[in-house]
Amino acid sequence: MDNNYKLIFTGPVGAGKTTAIQAISDTPPVTTDAIATDMTQNIKETTTVAMDYGSMQLEGGECLHLYGTPGQERFNFMWEILTKGGIGLILLLDNTRADPFQDMHFFLNSFRSFIDSTHLAIGVTQTDRCATPRLDQYHEQLSSAGLKVPLFEVDARQRRDVVVLVEALLFSLAPDLKVSA
Amino acid sequence: MMPSIDNHYRKPLRISLIGMDQRARDALQLFFHNLCHDDYLLADDSAADISIFDMDALHAQKSRAEHSQKHPQRPAILVSLLECEHDGAAFLKKPIQPQELLSALEKIRRELTAGERIAATAPVDEPKGKLPRPPVLDMAVSTTGYDANEDAAAPEKQEEELAPNYSGEIIPLFPDTHRKEEQSGQPEVVVPEPPQKEKAAFLYNPESYLQGYIQKACQLARQQNRNVSLLGPWRPIIILPETREIWVEQSHAHLYALSVMAIQPEDVTITPLESGEMPPEEGGSILPIELFLWKLAVRTARGRIPVGTDLRAPIHLTHWPNLSRLMPIHHGLRIAALWTSQPVSLMETATILNIPPKYIFSFYSAANALGLIVHEKRSNDDDRPSRQANQQQEHIGLFRKILARLRKRT
Numbered sequence: 001m002d003n004n005y006k007l008i009f010t011g012p013v014g015a016g017k018t019t020a021i022q023a024i025s026d027t028p029p030v031t032t033d034a035i036a037t038d039m040t041q042n043i044k045e046t047t048t049v050a051m052d053y054g055s056m057q058l059e060g061g062e063c064l065h066l067y068g069t070p071g072q073e074r075f076n077f078m079w080e081i082l083t084k085g086g087i088g089l090i091l092l093l094d095n096t097r098a099d100p101f102q103d104m105h106f107f108l109n110s111f112r113s114f115i116d117s118t119h120l121a122i123g124v125t126q127t128d129r130c131a132t133p134r135l136d137q138y139h140e141q142l143s144s145a146g147l148k149v150p151l152f153e154v155d156a157r158q159r160r161d162v163v164v165l166v167e168a169l170l171f172s173l174a175p176d177l178k179v180s181a
Numbered sequence: 182m183m184p185s186i187d188n189h190y191r192k193p194l195r196i197s198l199i200g201m202d203q204r205a206r207d208a209l210q211l212f213f214h215n216l217c218h219d220d221y222l223l224a225d226d227s228a229a230d231i232s233i234f235d236m237d238a239l240h241a242q243k244s245r246a247e248h249s250q251k252h253p254q255r256p257a258i259l260v261s262l263l264e265c266e267h268d269g270a271a272f273l274k275k276p277i278q279p280q281e282l283l284s285a286l287e288k289i290r291r292e293l294t295a296g297e298r299i300a301a302t303a304p305v306d307e308p309k310g311k312l313p314r315p316p317v318l319d320m321a322v323s324t325t326g327y328d329a330n331e332d333a334a335a336p337e338k339q340e341e342e343l344a345p346n347y348s349g350e351i352i353p354l355f356p357d358t359h360r361k362e363e364q365s366g367q368p369e370v371v372v373p374e375p376p377q378k379e380k381a382a383f384l385y386n387p388e389s390y391l392q393g394y395i396q397k398a399c400q401l402a403r404q405q406n407r408n409v410s411l412l413g414p415w416r417p418i419i420i421l422p423e424t425r426e427i428w429v430e431q432s433h434a435h436l437y438a439l440s441v442m443a444i445q446p447e448d449v450t451i452t453p454l455e456s457g458e459m460p461p462e463e464g465g466s467i468l469p470i471e472l473f474l475w476k477l478a479v480r481t482a483r484g485r486i487p488v489g490t491d492l493r494a495p496i497h498l499t500h501w502p503n504l505s506r507l508m509p510i511h512h513g514l515r516i517a518a519l520w521t522s523q524p525v526s527l528m529e530t531a532t533i534l535n536i537p538p539k540y541i542f543s544f545y546s547a548a549n550a551l552g553l554i555v556h557e558k559r560s561n562d563d564d565r566p567s568r569q570a571n572q573q574q575e576h577i578g579l580f581r582k583i584l585a586r587l588r589k590r591t
Contacts, residue, residue, distance in 0.1 A: 005579060024587065058582040082533035087576060123505075134425070139500040148498075148521045152505035163587045164505045164514070170580045176533055177580050 007166070008083050009052070009068040010111065011092035012103045016125045016156030017068040018052045020092060023068055023159040024166065025054025051082060087171045088118045092156065093138075096130040101141050108145055121169035121171060123154030123161070141169070193222045194290050197229035199248065200238030208441045209233075212279065221286060229255070231289055236261035237275070256289045258282075262382050275382065281419040302496045385543065387486045387550065389443045391415070391436065393426070395474060396550060398451045404575035405453050408460075413449040415439060419460045420470065427470045428460035440480040475547045476508040482546035484539030486527070495557045496545075502553060512536045524557040 009017045021029045040170040052068030067082045083089070091107050093100050104122070108115065124138065138151055150168035152160040171177055196213075198206050206223065213221040226232070232252070234260050246258070257270040260277055265331050271285040387393040395418070396409060402409040402422035412420040416430035429436060459465070486492075498520040504513055515534050518527055527545060531538050548554050 056583070056586050058579070058586055060582065062579065062582060064583055064586075087579070105517075126272045136500075136504055143500070148500060150501045150504075150517070152501070152503050161505050166505065166587060167584060168501070168514050170584060172434065172522070174390055174577055174580055175515060175519035175522055177515070177577060177584070178535070 002096070004063050004087040006065045006082075006084075007088060007169075008086045008091065009066065009090045009092065009115075010079070010107055011069075012094055012097060012107075014097075015092035015094040016123075016154070019156040020090070020154075020162045020165075021052050021054040021066045021068050021079060023156065026056050027054065029052055029054035029066070029068075031034045033048070035123040044051065051078060083111065086118060088173060089115055089120045090165060090169060090179065091120060091122045092154065093122060093124050094126050095124050095133065096126045100124070101132055101138075104138065104141060104147070106149070111158055115147075119169055119172045121150040121165050121172065123152055123156070125154055125156055125166045127153045128155075155174075188221065193219055194286060194293075195222050195224035195228055195230045196286075197224055197226040197232045198235075199226070199232055199244055199377075200235035200241050201233070205235065205578060207438065211438055212442075218284070228288050230293060231256045231258065231286070233258045233260065236265050236419060244305065258285050258289070338572070383485050384488045384490070385482060387478070387481065387546075388487045390416045390441070390481045391439055391444065392474070394449050394451065394475050395420075395470075395477065399470060399474070401451060401453060407456060408454040408458060410454055411449070412452070413444060417460075417465075419454070420459075421467070425470050426467050428465050428467045430465040431472075433466070433468070433473070437477060437480045441483070442479055471503065472507060474550050476504070478547040478550035479508055479510060481544050482543055484542050486542045486545055487549060490545070491556075492527045495526050495529075496520065496555050497524045497555050497557060498548060499555055500553065502548060502551065508548075509541045510544045510547065513540075513544055516541060520548075 009019055009020055018029065018031055025173055049069060052066075054066040056064040056066065058064060067086075069079050069082055084160070085149075089111055091111075093103055097103060111120075122138070122142075124135065134150055135153065142149060143149065150165065150172060152161070152165060152168070156162060196209075198209065201209075205380075209221050213219060213223070224230075226248075232248060232255055234241060234248075234257060236242075236245070238244070245257075248255075258273060259265065259267045259270050260273045260275055262275045264274070265272070271289070273281050273285060339362075387396065391413075394413060398409045398411045398418070398420045399422070402420040406422055407424070410418045411420065415436060418430070418436075419428040421428060498517060501517050501521055504517060510516075512534060515536070516530065517528060519533060525533065527538070527541055530541050532539075545554065
């Protein structure tokens with residue numbers, strides 16, 4: 001993996017992980033979707049059962065691999081494998097779910113050691129359908145968890161939104177980072 | 182007080198602006214239209230009676246010299262942050278005070294009238310009485326985010342009832358010491374803290390502007406948990422604390438255009454509404470206060486910081502602003518990342534990020550308007566940025582490539 005790096009997208013079912021990867025991947029993402037047979041079928045027809053994969057080819061032959069974790073908790077044995085060697089975590093939260101804070105804390109706890117060794121950026125999706133909780137309420141929750149991380153409203157279908165989120169993650173990792181001309 | 186201006190019929194004085202950016206032009210046009218009743222009109226250089234030069238612009242001296250050769254008889258007013266050679270031309274120091282500008286214009290009008298030099302029939306940009314929509318409204322609108330919707334709004338009436346005793350500064354242009362850097366793409370050394378003499382140009386008082394009155398109204402609304410009405414030289418504005426929204430009857434673009442005009446406290450009324458009293462269901466528009474106030478502060482600050490800001494005091498952000506939806510500020514993500522990672526002063530920020538202070542000042546002013554800035558006392562054991570270990574240095578090259586890749590397709 002010398003010239004290969006990973007960026008991990010995680011979040012609950014339906015938060016937009018597959019769509020976000022699709023928005024910035026150079027190639028159509030490889031998904032391992034299957035027909036949803038559990039409660040997920042109430043949300044969408046198919047769901048990711050192993051991972052999503054996309055990639056960005058970088059200058060100099062390097063590659064950034066974009067991995068999306070499966071949303072259901074029963075696949076969380078995959079998460080540790082996926083995060084190994086990752087440069088940071090993008091957490092997408094669906095604001096229309098019953099308890100987005102519970103979702104957030106679940107993923108924060110699950111990925112805590114990875115977050116502590118890298119960094120985290122959070123995108124809240126579906127805010128146009130459900131305005132609450134508000135972002136400042138998310139920040140309060142994050143503050144209680146000792147985190148001050150980028151947190152934006154995001155439409156995973158909009159490349160610009162996903163780019164802002166990833167850029168915020170990179171600048172959080174290295175605030176003095178400059179973009180070459 | 183405005184200078185006394187004769188009310189008998191007279192022709193508008195046609196003015197050519199040279200070296201001014203679009204915002205300064207817009208502000209002047211709005212000022213001439215709304216407050217001077219089109220006694221002065223912006224005109225093409227070929228048809229103007231008088232020229233106003235921004236001597237802080239690139240190649241200003243050259244432009245002035247060329248212009249003098251082309252129009253040797255045309256009177257001129259020079260504006261600059263610092264005293265400059267003006268060879269007998271009128272000179273106004275920035276920020277320009279309306280009274281001073283009008284006095285200078287009227288003096289020139291008298292001289293021109295005496296010399297009968299005002300052409301009666303030459304065309305002007307926009308004939309008097311035919312200014313349905315000052316260009317400022319179109320030009321000032323950003324095409325990003327929610328602003329795109331503003332352009333789709335139905336055409337509005339443009340008559341504005343502004344305070345007759347208006348006396349604000351109108352074009353406090355920020356000294357663009359980094360213009361060369363922006364054009365060449367080669368960053369220059371960050372401008373050091375300005376000497377006291379120039380410092381005022383970097384400062385503004387939000388309380389004198391619409392921004393300050395909106396902030397006061399928001400504060401009152403929060404304290405009383407009631408909707409609050411804000412009346413002044415604009416159409417009604419109502420703050421809705423429960424949903425953290427603002428209702429405005431006027432177009433957003435026009436309100437943003439008003440952002441540069443100082444407004445007297447006696448012209449503004451902030452009143453809590455009766456419980457349950459809501460804005461009219463028809464007309465007007467509602468948007469999140471955060472989005473409105475952020476943009477208003479950026480427009481008002483224009484690269485400046487509020488008076489009383491200590492350039493050397495360490496600050497940090499309470500949390501990240503919602504930068505995917507707020508009006509973008511150049512380098513905003515970098516500034517936010519730095520200010521959420523550690524307490525840093527404004528001057529240190531300029532050094533660490535190696536960016537022009539005007540971007541930092543804009544971001545500071547906007548974040549401060551939203552209450553996101555926290556001032557910290559410096560302690561001896563502070564972890565100074567220059568000494569802070571950066572665990573990610575090994576990946577800097579990689580991050581840079583990712584950024585470049587992301588932006589290539591944006």
